Amino acid sequence: AQSVTQLDSQVPVFEEAPVELRCNYSSSVSVYLFWYVQYPNQGLQLLLKYLSGSTLVKGINGFEAEFNKSQTSFHLRKPSVHISDTAEYFCAVIRMDSSYKLIFGSGTRLLVRP
Amino acid sequence: DAGVIQSPRHEVTEMGQEVTLRCKPISGHDYLFWYRQTMMRGLELLIYFNNNVPIDDSGMPEDRFSAKMPNASFSTLKIQPSEPRDSAVYFCASSLSLGTTSTEAFFGQGTRLTVV
Numbered sequence: 001a002q003s004v005t006q007l008d009s010q011v012p013v014f015e016e017a018p019v020e021l022r023c024n025y026s027s028s029v030s031v032y033l034f035w036y037v038q039y040p041n042q043g044l045q046l047l048l049k050y051l052s053g054s055t056l057v058k059g060i061n062g063f064e065a066e067f068n069k070s071q072t073s074f075h076l077r078k079p080s081v082h083i084s085d086t087a088e089y090f091c092a093v094i095r096m097d098s099s100y101k102l103i104f105g106s107g108t109r110l111l112v113r114p
Numbered sequence: 115d116a117g118v119i120q121s122p123r124h125e126v127t128e129m130g131q132e133v134t135l136r137c138k139p140i141s142g143h144d145y146l147f148w149y150r151q152t153m154m155r156g157l158e159l160l161i162y163f164n165n166n167v168p169i170d171d172s173g174m175p176e177d178r179f180s181a182k183m184p185n186a187s188f189s190t191l192k193i194q195p196s197e198p199r200d201s202a203v204y205f206c207a208s209s210l211s212l213g214t215t216s217t218e219a220f221f222g223q224g225t226r227l228t229v230v
Binding site: 032034036045051090094100103104105106107 | 221
């Protein structure tokens with residue numbers, strides 16, 4: 001079975017500070033990896049994805065993530081956050097086999113303070 | 115394309131009533147997912163379809179829940195009878211086939227269901 005773990009339920013940071021949101025996964029097969037963002041009362045929007053190739057992936061709004069196969073991690077980073085980055089962030093995986101279950105982690109609430 | 119369209123955006127119903135949530139996926143997408151989001155459980159995958167065929171419904175909580183996809187442009191999630199614990203935001207998402215560079219699930223705005 002596959003699972004996604006986001007250990008931090010909430011991450012408070014000050015504006016313009018760097019941030020890292022952690023994501024670890026477990027799977028018996030290779031996976032595709034995603035980060036989604038959810039603003040209040042809205043659906044989920046894709047930030048970035050790793051399918052193959054370079055392990056450092058850049059996404060929208062200045063976010064990036066690095067796939068680390070040995071540590072089964074896909075942490076999300078931003079060097080300088082804005083108030084507008086306050087939202088819920090979800091890590092997700094898809095198994096690279098015949099199934100196509102898109103499974104989400106429990107989410108991390110990023111709270112950016114002035 | 116207008117994206118994934120869900121209706122209604124909000125639904126308030128009394129316990130015991132039947133509720134039907136609707137979803138129109140992005141044209142050309144062959145995967146469709148139904149999720150439920152609550153504070154306690156987060157985002158749960160209820161069921162997903164490939165080419166209109168249900169592939170995995172192991173996340174459907176009980177027999178009161180059913181989902182159909184009669185054609186490539188429409189899906190429904192039905193709860194009958196509804197209970198207060200079904201109150202949640204229900205999301206529909208669609209995607210192109212696995213393995214393409216376009217592998218990405220696009221989400222609708224969700225339906226906020228309140229059962230009183």
